[in-house]
Amino acid sequence: MKVIRASVLGFCFGVRRAVELAEKALNENPGKKVYSLGPLIHNESVLKALGEKGLSTVEEKDINTIPDSSVVIIRAHGVAPKVIQKLEEKNCTIIDATCPRVKASQKMVERYTSQNDYVVLTGDRNHGEVIGIAGYAGKNFIQVQNYEEAEKIEIKDSDKVNIILLSQTTYSPVEFQKIEKLFRSKYKNLAVMNTICPATNERQDALLELCKKVSGVLVIGGKNSSNTTRLFITAKENCKNCAHIQSEKDIPPEFFKMETVGVTAGASTPDGIIDTVENTLQFLYNN
Numbered sequence: 496m497k498v499i500r501a502s503v504l505g506f507c508f509g510v511r512r513a514v515e516l517a518e519k520a521l522n523e524n525p526g527k528k529v530y531s532l533g534p535l536i537h538n539e540s541v542l543k544a545l546g547e548k549g550l551s552t553v554e555e556k557d558i559n560t561i562p563d564s565s566v567v568i569i570r571a572h573g574v575a576p577k578v579i580q581k582l583e584e585k586n587c588t589i590i591d592a593t594c595p596r597v598k599a600s601q602k603m604v605e606r607y608t609s610q611n612d613y614v615v616l617t618g619d620r621n622h623g624e625v626i627g628i629a630g631y632a633g634k635n636f637i638q639v640q641n642y643e644e645a646e647k648i649e650i651k652d653s654d655k656v657n658i659i660l661l662s663q664t665t666y667s668p669v670e671f672q673k674i675e676k677l678f679r680s681k682y683k684n685l686a687v688m689n690t691i692c693p694a695t696n697e698r699q700d701a702l703l704e705l706c707k708k709v710s711g712v713l714v715i716g717g718k719n720s721s722n723t724t725r726l727f728i729t730a731k732e733n734c735k736n737c738a739h740i741q742s743e744k745d746i747p748p749e750f751f752k753m754e755t756v757g758v759t760a761g762a763s764t765p766d767g768i769i770d771t772v773e774n775t776l777q778f779l780y781n782n
Contacts, residue, residue, distance in 0.1 A: 496751075496753065496754060496755070496756065496776060496777055497754065497755045497756075498755075498756050498757075498758060498773045498776050498777060499705060499708055499709055499755065499756070499757050499758070500705075500757075500758050500759070500769070500773070501698070501701040501702055501704075501705045501757065501758065501759035501760075502701040502704070502705075503694070503697040503698050503700075503701040504698065504701070504758070504759045504760040504764070504769065505760045505761075505762070505764050505765065505766055505769055506762060506763070506764065506765060506766070507692065507694040507762035508594075508694070509571040509594030509595070509596065509597070509664075509692075509762075510536050510571055510594075510762050510763050512571070512592060512594070513535055513536060513568070513570055513571040513592035513594075514535065514536065514541065514545075514765075516568065516590055516592045517529070517531065517535055517545055517550055517568055517590075517592070518545075518548075520566055520568060520590050521545070521548045521549050521550060524549075524566055526549075527549070527566070528549055528551050528565065528566075529549055529550050529551070529565075529566045529567075529568065530550075530551050530552075530553050530561050530565055530566065530567045530568065531545075531550055531551070531552050531553070531567075531568045531570060532553060532554075532555055532558070532567055532568065532569055532570060532574060532578065532582075533552065533553075533554060533555060533570050533572065533574075533623055534552055534570070535550070535552070535568065535570050535571075535592075536570070536571070536717075536763040537716070537717035537719050537720035537721075537723070537761070537763040538716070538717050538720070538741075538763040538764060538765065538768075539717060539741065540741075540742065540765070540768060541763070541765055550568075555574065555578060558578065558581055558582070561582075561585065561587065563585045563586050563587070564585070564586045564587065564588075565585070565587050565588070566587070566588045566590065567582055567587045567588070567589055567590070568590045568592055569589060569590065569591045569592055569593055570592055570593075570623070571592055571593060571594040571597065572593070572594075572597065572622070572623035572624040572627060573593035573594070573597045573598065573601060573623070573624060573627035573628070574593075574623075574627045574630070575626065575627050575629070575630020575631065576630055576631060577630060578627075578630070593627075594664065594692075596664050596690065596692050597624055597627070597628070597664055599690070600616075600628050600661055600664070600690050601627065601628050601631045602631075603659070603661060603688060603690075604616070604628055604629075604631045604632045604636065604661065605631040605632070605633075607657075607659045608631075608632045608633030608634070608635050608636055609633055610657075611633075611635060611656070612635060612656060612657040612658070612659055613635045613636075613637065613650055613653075613656055613657070613658045613659065614632060614635065614636050614637070614658075614659045614661060615637045615638075615639060615645075615648070615658065615659070615660050615661070615678070616628060616629070616636070616637070616638050616639070616661050616662065616663070617638075617639055617640070617641075617645070617660070617661070617662045617663065617666050617670070617671055617674055618638065618640070618662060618663025618666050619640060619663065619666075619721060620638050620640060622663060622721055624663055624664060624665075625638065625663050628663075635656075637650075639674070641670060642670060642673045642674055642677065645674045645677055645678070646677065650682065653681070653682050653683075653684065654683060654684065656684065657684050657686065658678070658682045658684055658685045658686070659685075659686050659687075659688060660674070660675060660678055660685060660686070660687045660688065661688050661690050662689065662690050662691050663690075663691075663721075664690060664691060664692040664695065665691070665692065665695050665721045665722040665725070665762070666691055666695075667725055668691055668695065668696050668699060671689065671691060675687050675689075694762060695722055695725075695762075698722070698726060698759065698761075698762070699725070699726070699729055701759065702726055702729055702730060702733075702759050703729065703733060705757040705759060706730065706733040706734040706757065708755065708757065709734070709753075709755045709756055709757035710735075710736060710753040710754060710755050710756065711734065711735075711736030711737060711738075711749075711750055711753050711756050711757065712730045712734045712736070712737040712738075712756070712757040712758070712759065713737070713738055713740055713746065713750065713756060713757070713758050713759075713772060713776075714726045714727045714730050714737065714738070714739045714740070714759055714760070714761070715740055715741070715742075715758065715759070715760040715761070715764050715768060715769060715772055716739070716741070716760055716761030716762075716763060716764045717741060717761065717763055717764075718739070718741065720761045720762070720763050722761050722762050722763075723739065723760070723761030723762075723763070723764070724739075726759055726761060727739040730759070734757070736749070736750070736753070738750070740772070742768060742771070742772070743768075743771045743772045743774075743775040746772065746775060746776065750776065751776065751779045756776055758772060758773060
């Protein structure tokens with residue numbers, strides 16, 4: 496069997512940075528609980544390993560359960576200002592692992608809406624990143640999940656205001672381009688800030704190239720990972736045989752019979768899991 500990896504896959508910069516900051520916090524606070532506000536990343540095995548070292552996950556809605564003066568990590572998705580304020584009131588030591596690209600979006604939304612510009616953000620409204628960014632917005636803020644929702648938007652006196660189009664960093668590049676084209680046809684005072692992380696585009700492009708070379712594609716990553724789900728959607732559209740797996744235990748039996756298997760992985764998937772999937776494929780194919 497030949498296993499071909501996508502040219503770009505696995506941990507992105509923001510996720511790797513968040514994991515490294517968590518490891519550092521745990522090492523510097525031996526025997527003391529360190530809290531992550533929401534799952535640090537969308538990968539169960541990584542969370543389990545960090546949990547065994549002392550990292551506890553607490554959802555934002557349960558922030559009051561965090562003891563005062565605790566060490567708290569803000570994950571790569573970021574949080575709204577009111578969450579930071581709450582932690583400061585509890586005298587917590589805050590380790591901000593917000594991805595720099597997400598941080599830039601937060602600042603843009605805050606700045607533009609304070610100037611009475613309109614900001615339209617594309618993305619999953621239930622995603623932590625989008626919820627956090629929305630927390631920085633003033634009144635002229637609109638959030639849309641897809642092209643269909645974008646079609647229904649009507650901005651009053653649009654010729655008298657500036658309209659800024661932004662995106663969740665892991666949003667579909669294709670969907671964003673469709674919405675951008677729609678808005679350019681409707682609004683003359685439109686400024687487009689393509690805040691989709693380059694790593695998202697690079698993974699999608701690498702996957703498209705991979706699909707041309709293989710009999711099947713395995714997409715490795717958490718089931719609740721937005722960017723991994725989008726990779727799987729692309730794989731389904733471009734390859735006859737594909738599967739979304741979280742570890743080598745999830746590999747469908749038919750993949751062990753293929754001559755050539757492609758492997759890609761979401762931004763929260765560590766190198767070790769990718770290695771294990773590849774080794775399992777080759778071992779069971781040869782035995």
